[in-house]
Amino acid sequence: MIEDPWEPPAVLLAVDLVILTLRGTRLQVLLVERGIEPHRGALALPGGFLAHAEEGIGAAARRELAEEAGLEGEGLYLEQLGVYGKPGRDPRGRVVSVAYLAVAPRLPEPVAGTDAAAACWQPTECVLSGDLALGFDHRRIIADGVERARTKLEHSALATAFCGPVFTISELQAVYETVWGMRLDPRNFYRKVQKVDGFIVPTGGEQRTTVGRPARLFRAGPSAVLSPPITRPVDTASADSAPVQEGEK
Amino acid sequence: MIEDPWEPPAVLLAVDLVILTLRGTRLQVLLVERGIEPHRGALALPGGFLAHAEEGIGAAARRELAEEAGLEGEGLYLEQLGVYGKPGRDPRGRVVSVAYLAVAPRLPEPVAGTDAAAACWQPTECVLSGDLALGFDHRRIIADGVERARTKLEHSALATAFCGPVFTISELQAVYETVWGMRLDPRNFYRKVQKVDGFIVPTGGEQRTTVGRPARLFRAGPSAVLSPPITRPVDTASADSAPVQEGEK
DNA sequence: CCAATAGTGTCTTTAAGACAATATATA
């Protein structure tokens, strides 16, 4: 229909990082207090625009990971989550953001970065419940990231990345319980994780926790994909009708 | 580190559509012969740039669906597949493409559209095996789309969308066999699909195929998500070591 | 001793997969 010489519109491409970790007994997400407009002073995900026109998107994500979170991408689990580009989501213009999910074991206290006045860990439950207000559409992005992490726990060995280099089965169970937000039977969990081929391998030593019988130590096994998967008990409060068409992200 | 007033680089945002259907006994994908540079004359996925700076990304996908494939988005399964933005993938500049997956029952012969000299269905196996050369990185995008469709068949009622309004269990099984690329036992499949709550519901009539005993007819049930899922038999030739970090798409 | 956590065994239910057997159409 269009016969004219026509120039496609340009957009600004950003990356946003959902960095999840376990602190204490809660799943927490790294947030920064924005030092610049828009949403100056509000909490938001770390992220930013491409540094230059030739930068790869994944490279930009790893750069922001280092700049805003002080984390070198080495060994970090990093995965594309989705694209969020609804018109009007950013007052600076048409900004399309590619969200990445990063997951890591006990991370240090974050350092304030270039564009961030301060960085801090916040429990995902506070964010998802709405008790904590965020800039942009970042609450939605975090919700998608948490759901992705929950699913990945079922099918990949991601959970061991939340633990230290050696860990007890109880500690591994605590990871599942925290991320999934539900309690699991320790006895069935014990048998189940040991049956999964290459998931965890025993060590020689032992360790005692604060109380009770000491527990054997394990390390992460060679398998990255779990078969059979560690299935999450069905959430009885799940919808049934058809969510066929996704909304604009 | 950067103190100067600095402008983030702009990129061109495109959408690409992986439109899958069943034609005959094969899973086929809609391709267009490009009428403009780059890759003029080559086969590629339908798609294009945002029409204007305020157009939603999903809206652009639905517009291209109508323009290039002659399909109005009504009732069509449409889902974000991923972002493909490796520098250098398009000679026109820094182009970042959001891929969408669309799946539909028997679609009409496609019509040539604005930027497409011709549109045609091609078997995914020819594309994935490399027998059919494609422009850009579209072979990779199609591979991701087919894999996504295979997984969705396990957990959603998507398969019924490949069938007509009423169908036999054999026809439903043929959908699974074609998309998954493997044979299934008809007797176990028969019991299995009927056990899944709300997946398919029986009708009153009957139908005979070309040969053999006539089969009962069913229609799609109310459930969009299958529990338990229709699990795909494990591909014995699957890797085990860690594919933790994704490549740049 | 008691409290608390680690680890084992056992039972029931459910699902997957192999496959025999029967039913009902067309040629």
Add this chain to the structure above:
DNA sequence: TATATATTGTCTTAAAGACACTATTGG
């Protein structure tokens, strides 16, 4: 009749989940 497909039934094995029970520490 033969042939092909549909549908039912049965058997075996594996996995999930509930839960009793034993083991080993610290207080």
